[in-house]
Amino acid sequence: MFGCPKSLSLPLVVCWVVAAAAPAAHAAGENEVRIALASPAKGKATPTFGGATLTVGRPATATRSAITLRTSAAPRLGATSQAVLGGSLTLRSGKRTLVLRSLRLTTTTRATSLSGTVGRRRVTMLQSRTGATPRGTRLTLRRGALKLTAAGSRTIRSALRRTVRTGTTLGVISGTLTRAATAPTTGATGGPAPLPTVTAPAPPAPAPAPPAPIPPVPVPNPGPDPDPAPNAYTAPCLSQPGPLPAAGAGPALPALVPTHAVTTASTLTWGVRESWRWYLKNLGGTTAAWNGAALGPDVMTASGPAFGLYTFPGATTTGAYVQGATPAEDRAIVHLRGRVDFCHGTHGFRVTLSNLTVVIDGASSQVIADADTNHDGTLAPNERVKIADLNLAGITPTRTATTTTWTGVPAAFSSDGSAVFSGTGSGGGGSYPPGAAMDPLTVVAHLDAP
Ligand code: HEM
Numbered sequence: 001m002f003g004c005p006k007s008l009s010l011p012l013v014v015c016w017v018v019a020a021a022a023p024a025a026h027a028a029g030e031n032e033v034r035i036a037l038a039s040p041a042k043g044k045a046t047p048t049f050g051g052a053t054l055t056v057g058r059p060a061t062a063t064r065s066a067i068t069l070r071t072s073a074a075p076r077l078g079a080t081s082q083a084v085l086g087g088s089l090t091l092r093s094g095k096r097t098l099v100l101r102s103l104r105l106t107t108t109t110r111a112t113s114l115s116g117t118v119g120r121r122r123v124t125m126l127q128s129r130t131g132a133t134p135r136g137t138r139l140t141l142r143r144g145a146l147k148l149t150a151a152g153s154r155t156i157r158s159a160l161r162r163t164v165r166t167g168t169t170l171g172v173i174s175g176t177l178t179r180a181a182t183a184p185t186t187g188a189t190g191g192p193a194p195l196p197t198v199t200a201p202a203p204p205a206p207a208p209a210p211p212a213p214i215p216p217v218p219v220p221n222p223g224p225d226p227d228p229a230p231n232a233y234t235a236p237c238l239s240q241p242g243p244l245p246a247a248g249a250g251p252a253l254p255a256l257v258p259t260h261a262v263t264t265a266s267t268l269t270w271g272v273r274e275s276w277r278w279y280l281k282n283l284g285g286t287t288a289a290w291n292g293a294a295l296g297p298d299v300m301t302a303s304g305p306a307f308g309l310y311t312f313p314g315a316t317t318t319g320a321y322v323q324g325a326t327p328a329e330d331r332a333i334v335h336l337r338g339r340v341d342f343c344h345g346t347h348g349f350r351v352t353l354s355n356l357t358v359v360i361d362g363a364s365s366q367v368i369a370d371a372d373t374n375h376d377g378t379l380a381p382n383e384r385v386k387i388a389d390l391n392l393a394g395i396t397p398t399r400t401a402t403t404t405t406w407t408g409v410p411a412a413f414s415s416d417g418s419a420v421f422s423g424t425g426s427g428g429g430g431s432y433p434p435g436a437a438m439d440p441l442t443v444v445a446h447l448d449a450p
Helices: 007-022 152-158 275-280 415-421
Strands: 032-037 054-055 066-070 082-087 088-095 098-107 112-118 122-129 138-148 171-179 260-262 267-270 286-290 297-299 304-306 308-311 319-322 331-335 339-344 349-362 366-374 379-390 404-411 439-444
Touching: 032 054, 032 112, 082 171, 082 267, 088 152, 088 286, 098 152, 098 415, 122 152, 138 152, 171 275, 275 319, 275 339, 286 415, 297 379, 349 415, 379 415
Parallel strands: none
Antiparallel strands: 032 066, 032 171, 054 088, 082 098, 088 098, 098 112, 112 122, 122 138, 138 171, 260 319, 267 308, 267 439, 286 339, 297 304, 319 331, 331 349, 339 349, 349 366, 366 379, 379 404, 404 439
16 A cells, blocks of 8 residues: 555655645544545446455445444543444455454554454454554544554465555544543533423433453463474583473464564574683583574674574464554564573583573563573572563664564563573672673564565
8 A cells, every 4th residue: 555665674665654644534523533545446446455445344444445343332432442443344356255244443553453353263453563552531543544454464365366566555543432421410610501391211221231351462481392303412511401391382472463474484683691601611511402492603794703692483383563653663582492502511411401482572672581590519400581671772673575684682680590500609709790791693584464
Protein backbone atom coordinates (compact mmCIF):
# COMPACT_ATOMS: atom_id res chain seq x y z
CA MET A 1 0.00 0.00 0.00
CA PHE A 2 1.20 3.51 -0.74
CA GLY A 3 3.71 1.65 -2.98
CA CYS A 4 6.15 1.65 -0.08
CA PRO A 5 9.12 -0.70 0.20
CA LYS A 6 8.91 -2.68 3.44
CA SER A 7 12.54 -3.02 4.30
CA LEU A 8 14.34 0.29 4.21
CA SER A 9 14.01 2.73 7.01
CA LEU A 10 13.86 5.90 4.93
CA PRO A 11 11.06 4.83 2.62
CA LEU A 12 9.20 3.58 5.69
CA VAL A 13 9.49 6.95 7.36
CA VAL A 14 8.40 8.70 4.18
CA CYS A 15 5.62 6.18 3.87
CA TRP A 16 4.50 6.94 7.40
CA VAL A 17 4.50 10.67 6.82
CA VAL A 18 2.40 10.21 3.67
CA ALA A 19 0.02 8.00 5.60
CA ALA A 20 -0.25 10.34 8.55
CA ALA A 21 -0.74 13.35 6.33
CA ALA A 22 -3.48 11.75 4.22
CA PRO A 23 -6.49 14.00 4.64
CA ALA A 24 -9.42 12.45 6.46
CA ALA A 25 -12.66 12.88 4.50
CA HIS A 26 -14.45 13.16 7.82
CA ALA A 27 -13.43 12.38 11.36
CA ALA A 28 -14.64 9.36 13.29
CA GLY A 29 -17.52 10.03 15.66
CA GLU A 30 -17.77 9.12 19.32
CA ASN A 31 -17.16 5.41 19.93
CA GLU A 32 -16.30 4.95 16.30
CA VAL A 33 -13.06 3.72 14.83
CA ARG A 34 -12.30 4.87 11.33
CA ILE A 35 -9.80 3.30 8.96
CA ALA A 36 -8.99 5.63 6.07
CA LEU A 37 -8.04 3.09 3.42
CA ALA A 38 -4.55 3.24 1.98
CA SER A 39 -5.91 2.14 -1.42
CA PRO A 40 -9.34 3.74 -1.88
CA ALA A 41 -11.47 2.10 -4.58
CA LYS A 42 -11.93 3.94 -7.84
CA GLY A 43 -15.35 4.63 -9.37
CA LYS A 44 -17.94 2.17 -8.15
CA ALA A 45 -15.42 -0.55 -7.36
CA THR A 46 -15.29 -2.25 -3.96
CA PRO A 47 -12.19 -1.47 -1.84
CA THR A 48 -9.47 -4.11 -1.86
CA PHE A 49 -6.74 -5.18 0.49
CA GLY A 50 -3.78 -7.10 -0.89
CA GLY A 51 -5.79 -7.82 -4.04
CA ALA A 52 -8.79 -9.29 -2.16
CA THR A 53 -12.07 -7.37 -2.09
CA LEU A 54 -12.94 -5.93 1.30
CA THR A 55 -16.52 -5.60 2.50
CA VAL A 56 -18.05 -5.09 5.94
CA GLY A 57 -21.09 -6.41 7.81
CA ARG A 58 -23.39 -4.05 9.72
CA PRO A 59 -23.22 -2.06 11.93
CA ALA A 60 -19.80 -1.47 10.40
CA THR A 61 -20.03 0.67 7.28
CA ALA A 62 -17.72 1.22 4.35
CA THR A 63 -17.27 3.79 1.63
CA ARG A 64 -14.80 3.65 -1.22
CA SER A 65 -12.16 5.27 0.98
CA ALA A 66 -12.90 4.37 4.60
CA ILE A 67 -14.30 1.76 6.95
CA THR A 68 -16.11 2.79 10.12
CA LEU A 69 -16.41 0.34 12.99
CA ARG A 70 -18.66 1.07 15.97
CA THR A 71 -18.44 -0.20 19.53
CA SER A 72 -21.15 -2.67 20.48
CA ALA A 73 -20.46 -2.54 24.24
CA ALA A 74 -19.00 -0.01 26.65
CA PRO A 75 -15.24 0.19 25.99
CA ARG A 76 -12.94 -0.63 28.85
CA LEU A 77 -10.32 2.05 29.35
CA GLY A 78 -7.05 1.66 31.20
CA ALA A 79 -3.36 0.87 30.66
CA THR A 80 -4.70 -1.63 28.13
CA SER A 81 -7.96 -0.36 26.66
CA GLN A 82 -10.35 -2.65 24.86
CA ALA A 83 -13.43 -2.15 22.75
CA VAL A 84 -15.75 -4.73 21.24
CA LEU A 85 -16.67 -3.60 17.74
CA GLY A 86 -19.86 -4.66 15.99
CA GLY A 87 -20.06 -6.11 12.50
CA SER A 88 -17.53 -8.06 10.51
CA LEU A 89 -14.84 -7.67 7.87
CA THR A 90 -14.84 -9.94 4.82
CA LEU A 91 -12.03 -10.49 2.34
CA ARG A 92 -12.87 -12.29 -0.91
CA SER A 93 -10.52 -13.68 -3.50
CA GLY A 94 -12.13 -15.68 -6.31
CA LYS A 95 -14.39 -18.23 -4.65
CA ARG A 96 -12.58 -18.07 -1.32
CA THR A 97 -13.81 -15.97 1.59
CA LEU A 98 -12.27 -14.95 4.91
CA VAL A 99 -14.71 -13.51 7.45
CA LEU A 100 -13.42 -11.81 10.57
CA ARG A 101 -16.11 -11.57 13.26
CA SER A 102 -16.24 -10.50 16.95
CA LEU A 103 -13.91 -7.63 16.22
CA ARG A 104 -11.92 -6.21 19.10
CA LEU A 105 -9.67 -3.23 19.36
CA THR A 106 -6.88 -3.26 21.94
CA THR A 107 -4.82 -0.17 22.68
CA THR A 108 -1.83 0.25 24.94
CA THR A 109 0.43 3.27 25.25
CA ARG A 110 2.63 1.78 22.49
CA ALA A 111 0.37 0.00 20.02
CA THR A 112 -3.14 -0.55 18.77
CA SER A 113 -4.30 -3.88 17.38
CA LEU A 114 -7.44 -5.16 15.71
CA SER A 115 -8.32 -8.81 16.24
CA GLY A 116 -11.25 -10.96 15.21
CA THR A 117 -12.34 -14.56 15.11
CA VAL A 118 -11.85 -16.73 12.07
CA GLY A 119 -14.00 -19.76 12.79
CA ARG A 120 -13.25 -20.35 16.45
CA ARG A 121 -9.75 -18.92 16.42
CA ARG A 122 -8.98 -15.33 17.45
CA VAL A 123 -6.34 -13.71 15.31
CA THR A 124 -4.67 -10.33 15.76
CA MET A 125 -4.83 -9.30 12.12
CA LEU A 126 -3.71 -5.69 12.11
CA GLN A 127 -1.56 -3.49 14.26
CA SER A 128 -0.39 0.09 14.40
CA ARG A 129 2.60 1.42 16.28
CA THR A 130 0.56 4.27 17.74
CA GLY A 131 -1.02 3.76 21.09
CA ALA A 132 -3.04 6.01 23.37
CA THR A 133 -3.62 6.72 27.04
CA PRO A 134 -7.14 7.43 28.26
CA ARG A 135 -7.85 10.83 29.77
CA GLY A 136 -10.72 10.52 32.19
CA THR A 137 -13.54 8.73 30.41
CA ARG A 138 -12.17 9.30 26.91
CA LEU A 139 -9.44 7.76 24.79
CA THR A 140 -8.42 9.36 21.52
CA LEU A 141 -6.50 7.06 19.20
CA ARG A 142 -3.52 8.74 17.61
CA ARG A 143 -3.62 8.36 13.86
CA GLY A 144 -1.41 5.47 12.83
CA ALA A 145 -0.79 3.13 9.91
CA LEU A 146 -2.69 -0.11 10.54
CA LYS A 147 -0.54 -2.93 9.18
CA LEU A 148 -1.03 -6.62 8.61
CA THR A 149 0.58 -8.77 11.30
CA ALA A 150 2.52 -11.97 10.60
CA ALA A 151 -0.46 -13.94 12.00
CA GLY A 152 -2.80 -11.96 9.72
CA SER A 153 -0.62 -12.70 6.70
CA ARG A 154 -0.64 -16.43 7.55
CA THR A 155 -4.43 -16.41 8.04
CA ILE A 156 -5.00 -14.78 4.65
CA ARG A 157 -2.61 -17.21 2.99
CA SER A 158 -4.37 -20.26 4.39
CA ALA A 159 -7.95 -18.97 3.87
CA LEU A 160 -7.58 -17.25 0.49
CA ARG A 161 -4.44 -18.94 -0.90
CA ARG A 162 -3.13 -15.40 -1.40
CA THR A 163 0.12 -13.83 -0.23
CA VAL A 164 -0.33 -10.46 1.40
CA ARG A 165 2.92 -9.48 3.04
CA THR A 166 3.30 -8.82 6.75
CA GLY A 167 3.42 -5.06 7.21
CA THR A 168 1.06 -4.26 4.31
CA THR A 169 -0.89 -1.17 5.33
CA LEU A 170 -4.67 -1.41 5.33
CA GLY A 171 -5.10 2.26 6.17
CA VAL A 172 -4.78 4.93 8.82
CA ILE A 173 -6.72 4.28 11.99
CA SER A 174 -8.24 7.00 14.16
CA GLY A 175 -11.14 7.29 16.56
CA THR A 176 -12.40 8.12 20.00
CA LEU A 177 -13.61 5.71 22.65
CA THR A 178 -15.68 7.04 25.51
CA ARG A 179 -16.61 5.16 28.62
CA ALA A 180 -20.14 6.17 29.66
CA ALA A 181 -19.87 8.87 32.35
CA THR A 182 -21.89 8.33 35.53
CA ALA A 183 -25.55 9.05 34.70
CA PRO A 184 -26.74 12.40 36.10
CA THR A 185 -29.02 12.07 39.11
CA THR A 186 -32.68 12.88 38.47
CA GLY A 187 -33.67 16.36 39.52
CA ALA A 188 -30.18 17.75 39.13
CA THR A 189 -30.29 21.52 39.16
CA GLY A 190 -29.93 23.46 35.96
CA GLY A 191 -31.37 20.91 33.52
CA PRO A 192 -34.87 20.82 32.11
CA ALA A 193 -37.51 19.09 34.26
CA PRO A 194 -37.89 15.42 33.36
CA LEU A 195 -40.91 14.62 31.17
CA PRO A 196 -43.76 12.76 32.91
CA THR A 197 -43.75 9.05 32.24
CA VAL A 198 -46.81 7.98 30.25
CA THR A 199 -46.04 4.33 29.68
CA ALA A 200 -44.56 1.73 31.94
CA PRO A 201 -40.80 1.80 31.52
CA ALA A 202 -39.28 -1.14 29.73
CA PRO A 203 -37.38 -3.48 32.02
CA PRO A 204 -33.78 -2.39 32.21
CA ALA A 205 -31.61 -4.03 29.59
CA PRO A 206 -29.05 -6.36 31.09
CA ALA A 207 -25.70 -4.68 31.44
CA PRO A 208 -23.46 -5.66 28.54
CA ALA A 209 -20.85 -8.16 29.57
CA PRO A 210 -17.44 -6.51 29.78
CA PRO A 211 -15.17 -7.62 26.98
CA ALA A 212 -12.93 -10.47 27.95
CA PRO A 213 -9.34 -9.30 28.38
CA ILE A 214 -7.23 -9.94 25.31
CA PRO A 215 -3.82 -11.07 26.44
CA PRO A 216 -0.93 -9.82 24.33
CA VAL A 217 0.55 -12.62 22.24
CA PRO A 218 3.03 -14.14 24.67
CA VAL A 219 6.40 -15.24 23.39
CA PRO A 220 7.44 -18.46 25.13
CA ASN A 221 10.75 -19.01 26.82
CA PRO A 222 12.73 -21.81 25.24
CA GLY A 223 12.58 -25.02 27.22
CA PRO A 224 15.61 -27.08 28.06
CA ASP A 225 18.46 -27.26 25.57
CA PRO A 226 16.66 -27.97 22.29
CA ASP A 227 19.66 -29.65 20.67
CA PRO A 228 19.37 -33.41 21.21
CA ALA A 229 22.94 -34.07 20.03
CA PRO A 230 24.70 -36.47 22.38
CA ASN A 231 27.18 -34.91 24.70
CA ALA A 232 30.54 -35.55 23.12
CA TYR A 233 32.32 -33.11 25.36
CA THR A 234 34.03 -33.92 28.62
CA ALA A 235 35.25 -30.89 30.42
CA PRO A 236 38.61 -31.15 32.14
CA CYS A 237 37.05 -29.67 35.26
CA LEU A 238 33.90 -30.01 37.29
CA SER A 239 32.00 -31.35 34.31
CA GLN A 240 28.30 -31.60 33.77
CA PRO A 241 28.06 -34.68 31.55
CA GLY A 242 25.05 -35.12 29.30
CA PRO A 243 22.33 -32.60 28.71
CA LEU A 244 21.89 -29.94 31.33
CA PRO A 245 18.96 -30.21 33.72
CA ALA A 246 16.02 -27.97 32.80
CA ALA A 247 16.41 -24.40 34.03
CA GLY A 248 13.41 -22.53 35.39
CA ALA A 249 11.24 -20.12 33.42
CA GLY A 250 13.60 -17.23 34.10
CA PRO A 251 12.86 -13.52 33.95
CA ALA A 252 9.57 -12.50 32.34
CA LEU A 253 9.84 -11.53 28.71
CA PRO A 254 8.08 -8.43 27.38
CA ALA A 255 4.64 -9.30 25.97
CA LEU A 256 5.29 -8.29 22.37
CA VAL A 257 2.61 -8.44 19.72
CA PRO A 258 4.91 -9.40 16.85
CA THR A 259 4.81 -8.00 13.37
CA HIS A 260 7.16 -10.81 12.33
CA ALA A 261 8.34 -14.11 13.72
CA VAL A 262 12.09 -14.64 14.15
CA THR A 263 13.61 -17.67 12.43
CA THR A 264 16.38 -20.13 13.25
CA ALA A 265 18.70 -18.29 10.83
CA SER A 266 19.17 -15.62 13.52
CA THR A 267 22.58 -15.32 15.21
CA LEU A 268 24.27 -13.83 18.23
CA THR A 269 28.00 -13.04 18.13
CA TRP A 270 29.46 -12.29 21.51
CA GLY A 271 32.72 -12.71 23.41
CA VAL A 272 31.18 -12.31 26.90
CA ARG A 273 34.31 -10.47 28.05
CA GLU A 274 37.76 -10.33 26.51
CA SER A 275 39.67 -10.40 29.81
CA TRP A 276 37.65 -13.44 30.94
CA ARG A 277 38.67 -15.33 27.82
CA TRP A 278 42.25 -14.19 28.35
CA TYR A 279 42.12 -15.49 31.94
CA LEU A 280 40.92 -18.90 30.83
CA LYS A 281 43.24 -19.19 27.88
CA ASN A 282 46.44 -18.01 29.52
CA LEU A 283 46.07 -19.25 33.09
CA GLY A 284 45.31 -22.89 32.40
CA GLY A 285 41.57 -22.90 31.64
CA THR A 286 39.68 -24.13 28.62
CA THR A 287 36.51 -23.18 26.84
CA ALA A 288 34.25 -25.33 24.69
CA ALA A 289 31.41 -24.25 22.45
CA TRP A 290 28.93 -26.90 21.34
CA ASN A 291 25.32 -27.86 20.64
CA GLY A 292 25.39 -25.36 17.78
CA ALA A 293 27.47 -22.64 19.41
CA ALA A 294 30.90 -22.10 17.85
CA LEU A 295 34.11 -20.37 18.84
CA GLY A 296 35.60 -18.23 16.11
CA PRO A 297 39.37 -18.07 15.49
CA ASP A 298 41.64 -15.63 17.27
CA VAL A 299 42.59 -12.80 14.97
CA MET A 300 45.31 -10.16 14.78
CA THR A 301 43.95 -6.63 14.71
CA ALA A 302 45.64 -3.26 14.41
CA SER A 303 45.52 -2.98 18.20
CA GLY A 304 46.89 -6.46 18.85
CA PRO A 305 45.55 -10.01 19.04
CA ALA A 306 41.83 -10.46 19.68
CA PHE A 307 40.33 -13.68 20.90
CA GLY A 308 37.72 -15.44 18.83
CA LEU A 309 34.08 -14.68 19.55
CA TYR A 310 31.26 -17.14 20.19
CA THR A 311 28.43 -17.43 17.73
CA PHE A 312 25.06 -18.82 18.75
CA PRO A 313 22.49 -19.86 16.12
CA GLY A 314 18.74 -19.14 16.35
CA ALA A 315 16.73 -21.60 18.46
CA THR A 316 13.78 -23.55 17.13
CA THR A 317 11.65 -21.67 19.66
CA THR A 318 10.19 -18.79 17.71
CA GLY A 319 11.11 -15.33 18.85
CA ALA A 320 9.30 -12.11 18.08
CA TYR A 321 10.03 -8.92 16.23
CA VAL A 322 8.01 -5.74 16.33
CA GLN A 323 8.93 -3.39 13.54
CA GLY A 324 8.87 0.17 14.84
CA ALA A 325 8.02 3.34 12.97
CA THR A 326 11.79 3.86 12.80
CA PRO A 327 14.53 1.22 13.17
CA ALA A 328 15.57 2.67 16.54
CA GLU A 329 12.09 1.76 17.85
CA ASP A 330 12.30 -1.89 16.74
CA ARG A 331 11.81 -4.44 19.51
CA ALA A 332 12.72 -8.10 19.47
CA ILE A 333 13.08 -11.31 21.38
CA VAL A 334 15.70 -13.56 19.76
CA HIS A 335 16.03 -17.06 21.21
CA LEU A 336 19.32 -18.82 20.52
CA ARG A 337 20.65 -22.30 21.03
CA GLY A 338 24.05 -23.69 21.88
CA ARG A 339 26.18 -23.98 24.96
CA VAL A 340 29.53 -22.65 26.09
CA ASP A 341 31.50 -24.17 28.96
CA PHE A 342 34.23 -22.15 30.68
CA CYS A 343 36.39 -24.53 32.67
CA HIS A 344 39.32 -24.08 34.96
CA GLY A 345 40.70 -27.35 36.28
CA THR A 346 43.33 -25.95 38.60
CA HIS A 347 41.16 -23.11 39.92
CA GLY A 348 38.37 -25.69 40.19
CA PHE A 349 35.44 -24.01 38.53
CA ARG A 350 33.08 -24.40 35.62
CA VAL A 351 30.64 -21.81 34.28
CA THR A 352 28.21 -23.00 31.59
CA LEU A 353 25.92 -20.71 29.62
CA SER A 354 23.28 -22.07 27.23
CA ASN A 355 20.00 -21.17 25.53
CA LEU A 356 20.73 -17.48 25.38
CA THR A 357 17.92 -15.03 24.66
CA VAL A 358 18.52 -11.46 23.56
CA VAL A 359 15.73 -9.04 24.38
CA ILE A 360 15.81 -5.73 22.51
CA ASP A 361 13.28 -3.60 24.33
CA GLY A 362 14.55 -0.07 24.93
CA ALA A 363 15.78 0.46 28.49
CA SER A 364 14.79 -3.15 29.41
CA SER A 365 17.10 -4.72 26.82
CA GLN A 366 19.01 -7.68 28.21
CA VAL A 367 20.63 -11.07 27.70
CA ILE A 368 19.04 -14.02 29.48
CA ALA A 369 20.68 -17.45 29.69
CA ASP A 370 20.60 -20.76 31.48
CA ALA A 371 23.59 -20.66 33.86
CA ASP A 372 24.90 -23.89 35.36
CA THR A 373 27.89 -23.29 37.61
CA ASN A 374 30.26 -25.12 39.86
CA HIS A 375 32.56 -22.60 41.48
CA ASP A 376 34.23 -24.62 44.20
CA GLY A 377 33.01 -28.20 44.12
CA THR A 378 29.38 -27.38 44.86
CA LEU A 379 27.04 -27.51 41.90
CA ALA A 380 24.70 -24.57 41.53
CA PRO A 381 21.90 -26.14 39.48
CA ASN A 382 21.02 -24.79 36.08
CA GLU A 383 19.06 -21.58 36.48
CA ARG A 384 17.67 -19.16 33.89
CA VAL A 385 18.80 -15.64 34.79
CA LYS A 386 19.48 -12.24 33.33
CA ILE A 387 23.21 -12.23 32.57
CA ALA A 388 23.62 -8.79 31.06
CA ASP A 389 21.89 -5.46 30.71
CA LEU A 390 22.13 -3.97 27.22
CA ASN A 391 22.43 -0.27 26.53
CA LEU A 392 20.44 0.51 23.38
CA ALA A 393 20.92 4.28 23.65
CA GLY A 394 22.35 5.47 20.38
CA ILE A 395 22.07 2.06 18.69
CA THR A 396 20.16 2.03 15.43
CA PRO A 397 19.77 -1.38 13.82
CA THR A 398 20.22 -1.89 10.11
CA ARG A 399 17.34 -3.48 8.24
CA THR A 400 17.35 -5.55 5.08
CA ALA A 401 14.23 -7.17 3.63
CA THR A 402 14.41 -10.10 6.05
CA THR A 403 16.97 -9.18 8.70
CA THR A 404 17.42 -6.57 11.37
CA THR A 405 20.91 -6.32 12.89
CA TRP A 406 21.95 -4.57 16.07
CA THR A 407 25.74 -4.17 15.98
CA GLY A 408 28.11 -3.44 18.87
CA VAL A 409 25.44 -3.18 21.58
CA PRO A 410 27.18 -2.30 24.88
CA ALA A 411 26.59 -4.92 27.59
CA ALA A 412 27.19 -4.90 31.34
CA PHE A 413 27.01 -7.57 34.05
CA SER A 414 23.66 -7.73 35.80
CA SER A 415 23.74 -8.73 39.48
CA ASP A 416 22.96 -12.36 38.56
CA GLY A 417 25.56 -12.19 35.79
CA SER A 418 28.08 -10.91 38.29
CA ALA A 419 27.35 -13.85 40.62
CA VAL A 420 27.68 -16.38 37.77
CA PHE A 421 31.16 -15.18 36.76
CA SER A 422 32.70 -14.11 40.07
CA GLY A 423 34.78 -16.18 42.47
CA THR A 424 33.52 -16.59 45.98
CA GLY A 425 36.68 -15.22 47.49
CA SER A 426 37.61 -18.26 49.58
CA GLY A 427 39.89 -19.79 46.97
CA GLY A 428 40.93 -16.48 45.51
CA GLY A 429 39.83 -15.35 42.11
CA GLY A 430 38.55 -12.17 40.66
CA SER A 431 35.09 -10.83 40.24
CA TYR A 432 33.02 -8.55 38.05
CA PRO A 433 30.73 -6.23 39.99
CA PRO A 434 27.24 -5.57 38.63
CA GLY A 435 27.55 -2.88 35.97
CA ALA A 436 31.08 -3.92 34.92
CA ALA A 437 31.49 -3.84 31.16
CA MET A 438 31.12 -6.99 29.07
CA ASP A 439 31.97 -7.25 25.38
CA PRO A 440 29.52 -5.50 23.09
CA LEU A 441 27.35 -7.95 21.17
CA THR A 442 25.90 -8.22 17.71
CA VAL A 443 22.53 -9.86 17.13
CA VAL A 444 20.88 -10.56 13.79
CA ALA A 445 17.14 -11.21 13.85
CA HIS A 446 16.10 -13.09 10.69
CA LEU A 447 12.44 -12.44 9.96
CA ASP A 448 9.91 -14.89 8.60
CA ALA A 449 8.70 -12.45 5.95
CA PRO A 450 9.80 -9.12 4.48
C1 HEM B 1 41.49 -21.73 43.54
C2 HEM B 1 40.66 -20.81 43.05
C3 HEM B 1 41.05 -19.67 42.19
C4 HEM B 1 42.27 -19.09 41.97
C5 HEM B 1 43.61 -19.47 42.56
C6 HEM B 1 42.07 -17.99 41.08
C7 HEM B 1 43.06 -17.16 40.58
C8 HEM B 1 42.86 -16.08 39.81
C9 HEM B 1 43.88 -15.15 39.40
C10 HEM B 1 45.35 -15.27 39.73
C11 HEM B 1 43.29 -14.21 38.66
C12 HEM B 1 43.94 -12.99 38.06
C13 HEM B 1 44.22 -13.20 36.61
C14 HEM B 1 44.90 -11.96 36.04
O1 HEM B 1 44.19 -11.05 35.60
O2 HEM B 1 46.09 -11.89 36.05
C15 HEM B 1 41.89 -14.52 38.60
C16 HEM B 1 40.99 -13.75 37.94
C17 HEM B 1 39.65 -14.04 37.91
N1 HEM B 1 39.02 -15.11 38.47
FE1 HEM B 1 39.89 -16.61 39.49
N2 HEM B 1 40.76 -17.94 40.73
C18 HEM B 1 40.09 -18.92 41.42
C19 HEM B 1 38.75 -19.20 41.39
C20 HEM B 1 37.83 -18.48 40.68
C21 HEM B 1 36.42 -18.76 40.65
C22 HEM B 1 35.72 -19.90 41.38
C23 HEM B 1 35.85 -17.84 39.84
C24 HEM B 1 34.38 -17.77 39.46
C25 HEM B 1 33.94 -18.16 38.32
C26 HEM B 1 36.90 -16.96 39.40
C27 HEM B 1 36.70 -15.87 38.58
C28 HEM B 1 37.69 -15.00 38.23
C29 HEM B 1 37.44 -13.79 37.48
C30 HEM B 1 36.09 -13.27 37.00
C31 HEM B 1 38.66 -13.19 37.28
C32 HEM B 1 38.94 -11.88 36.54
C33 HEM B 1 39.36 -12.17 35.14
C34 HEM B 1 39.57 -10.86 34.37
O3 HEM B 1 40.67 -10.30 34.47
O4 HEM B 1 38.64 -10.43 33.70
N3 HEM B 1 38.08 -17.38 39.91
N4 HEM B 1 41.68 -15.65 39.31
